[in-house]
Each structure stands twice: as structure tokens, then as C-alpha cells.
Amino acid sequence: MSKAIEMKNVTRKFGEVIALNNVNFEIDEKKIVGLLGPNGAGKSTLMKIISTLILPSSGEVKAFGIDVIKEKNTVRNFISLVSDYTVLEDELTPYENLILFGKISNVKENLKSKALNLLEDFGLSQYKNRLTKNLSSGNKQKLNIARSLIKDPKLLLLDEPTIAIDVETSRFIREYILDQNLKNDKTILISSHYMWEVEQIASEIAILVDGKIVIQDKMINIIRDFENKISIIEIELESSDYLTNLESLKNEKNIFGLKIISPTTAIIETPLKQNHFDELLKNHNIKGSYRNMKISLEDVYSYITKGRY
Numbered sequence: 001m002s003k004a005i006e007m008k009n010v011t012r013k014f015g016e017v018i019a020l021n022n023v024n025f026e027i028d029e030k031k032i033v034g035l036l037g038p039n040g041a042g043k044s045t046l047m048k049i050i051s052t053l054i055l056p057s058s059g060e061v062k063a064f065g066i067d068v069i070k071e072k073n074t075v076r077n078f079i080s081l082v083s084d085y086t087v088l089e090d091e092l093t094p095y096e097n098l099i100l101f102g103k104i105s106n107v108k109e110n111l112k113s114k115a116l117n118l119l120e121d122f123g124l125s126q127y128k129n130r131l132t133k134n135l136s137s138g139n140k141q142k143l144n145i146a147r148s149l150i151k152d153p154k155l156l157l158l159d160e161p162t163i164a165i166d167v168e169t170s171r172f173i174r175e176y177i178l179d180q181n182l183k184n185d186k187t188i189l190i191s192s193h194y195m196w197e198v199e200q201i202a203s204e205i206a207i208l209v210d211g212k213i214v215i216q217d218k219m220i221n222i223i224r225d226f227e228n229k230i231s232i233i234e235i236e237l238e239s240s241d242y243l244t245n246l247e248s249l250k251n252e253k254n255i256f257g258l259k260i261i262s263p264t265t266a267i268i269e270t271p272l273k274q275n276h277f278d279e280l281l282k283n284h285n286i287k288g289s290y291r292n293m294k295i296s297l298e299d300v301y302s303y304i305t306k307g308r309y
């Protein structure tokens with residue numbers, strides 16, 4: 001399978017700040033990859049480098065085999081980045097915005113019909129002649145995504161595309177993105193702080209922490225791998241008399257998390273296997289029953305971003 005993105009040993013510094021630290025990152029053609037990471041992890045920097053908006057301090061970046069540093073004009077023909085919608089021209093109509101971006105992107109054939117079709121697809125035809133500044137934020141973001149598609153890019157980079165967008169519009173955007181991948185073979189990299197969003201559409205997940213890609217794999221492999229490392233346990237105490245004993249588990253080094261959710265129930269995160277966990281409960285004189293819960297992407301994310309990986 002050929003690579004849509006190949007980053008080798010990419011570092012990007014902003015003065016003293018190391019936004020990306022020797023990153024190696026690849027995406028296969030036609031995949032949807034979800035990029036997760038805490039605020040300031042370097043997600044936007046990574047996307048800006050791939051889309052030629054900024055240069056890396058060192059390292060190599062290729063998109064579909066083409067060097068994004070040496071041949072940025074070629075690469076710009078087939079990559080679009082969607083970040084916030086401030087890139088739109090407020091004083092133009094949605095239609096005029098699409099035409100403008102089409103011209104900037106050198107779209108020569110059928111620009112007008114492409115613009116009209118995109119307005120139709122995104123449910124924006126009724127606002128065709130309204131000034132963009134008077135659209136709702138959800139519609140501005142739809143227009144922003146439509147703008148990114150006017151040049152029919154092979155690679156779409158979406159930097160938090162549904163931030164501050166209502167439920168219906170976010171769902172529409174997710175479905176549209178999926179459709180673009182399925183029907184039009186687009187490769188998509190999407191960053192988000194919403195785990196469920198990424199879970200729903202991405203075939204692979206990459207987690208960036210402090211400028212480094214800590215993990216990148218299929219969701220199913222990530223979960224399987226973590227099931228061998230940690231257990232999330234729901235414990236039900238025989239009575240609330242054991243609550244103080246339960247709380248004393250917080251001081252144990254193998255208890256990574258303990259959340260009391262009622263006087264008799266708690267959720268525990270631990271790498272201990274069943275027999276050792278049983279022993280620990282016995283040592284702390286804790287009586288009750290427990291069950292292993294399904295590990296979610298959020299559990300994995302929290303484990304990684306707390307530096308336990």
C-alpha cells in the first residue's frame with residue numbers, strides 16, 4: 001500500500017518550545033487516521049507542516065511520495081487543511097468564497113458547478129447570497145469544509161473540525177467525511193478532543209504527547225494491547241463500612257486510579273491480575289464483589305497522557 005504521508009525525524013521548534021520532537025509518522029493512502037493529544041501536544045503544528053504552511057526545523061516530509069518542503073506548490077494542489085473558519089472572507093457570500101478559493105487553488109474546470117454542488121451537499125444553497133459573516137458558526141464550518149473540497153484534494157487534514165458545533169451539524173460533518181473517504185478515496189487525518197468522534201470514523205488512531213507520537217495503530221489492536229496492561233474494575237462493597245478501607249487503596253503503587261461513585265461503588269484502574277488484586281483487597285480488609293469493565297479509548301488515552309505508557 002502506498003503512503004499518503006511520510007514524516008521522518010521531524011522536529012519543529014518555536015524558539016525554546018519544541019512543538020514536535022523527532023516525529024516519525026506515516027499514513028497509508030485512503031485511510032482515516034484520528035490524531036489525539038492534549039492541548040499543546042503539537043497536533044496543529046504537525047498538520048501545518050504537512051500542508052506546507054510552516055516548515056519543520058529538521059526532518060523529511062513527503063505527501064504521496066512528493067517532498068512537501070521542496071515541492072510545496074505541487075503538494076498544495078492535492079492537500080487541503082481545515083482549521084478554524086476565520087480563513088473565510090466575511091464580506092463575501094458562501095458562493096463567492098467557494099469561487100475565490102477555487103481560483104486560488106487553480107481549479108479550471110467547472111468551478112461554478114462545483115461550487116453550487118458543494119453548497120447543495122452542505123445544505124447551504126439557501127444562504128448562497130447571504131454574507132458569510134451573517135452565517136451561524138455551524139454553517140461557517142460547513143462552508144469551511146466545502147471550501148477545502150473545491151479543489152478535490154486527495155489528502156484532507158481536519159484540525160478539530162467539530163469544535164463548538166452542535167450535535168446535528170457535527171454528525172453531518174462526520175458522515176460527510178466518511179463518505180468522502182468511502183466514495184472518493186480521500187485520505188483523511190482528523191484531530192479532535194472528542195474520543196467518541198474519532199472512534200466513530202477513524203480506522204487508525206495516533207496519540208501525540210509532548211511533541212512525540214506515542215502510539216499509532218488500529219483501534220482494535222490498541223484496546224487489545226491495553227487489556228493486557230490495565231484493568232478497569234467496578235467494585236461493589238458489601239457495605240459502606242468498607243469505604244475507608246477502599247480509600248486506603250489510593251496509596252498503593254499499583255492502583256493507578258480510584259474513583260468513588262457512591263458509598264458502596266468505585267471504579268479502579270490497576271495493572272494487577274486477578275489473584276494479586278484479590279490479595280490486595282484481602283490485605284486491606286475490603287469485602288465486596290467486582291467485575292472487569294470494557295476498556296475504552298478514553299481509558300487508553302488517559303493512561304498514555306498521564307505518562308504511564
Ligand SMILES: Nc1ncnc2c1ncn2[C@@H]1O[C@H](COP(=O)(O)OP(=O)(O)OP(=O)(O)O)[C@@H](O)[C@H]1O
Nearest residue numbers: 014017018019037038039040041042043044045046
Ligand atoms: N507560532 C507559534 N509560536 C510559538 N509557539 C507556538 C506557535 N505555534 C505553536 N506553538 C507552541 O507549540 C506547541 C504545540 O502547539 P500546537 O498548536 O501544535 O498544539 P495542539 O496539539 O494543536 O494544541 P491544541 O489541542 O490546544 O490545539 C505549544 O506549546 C504551542 O504553544
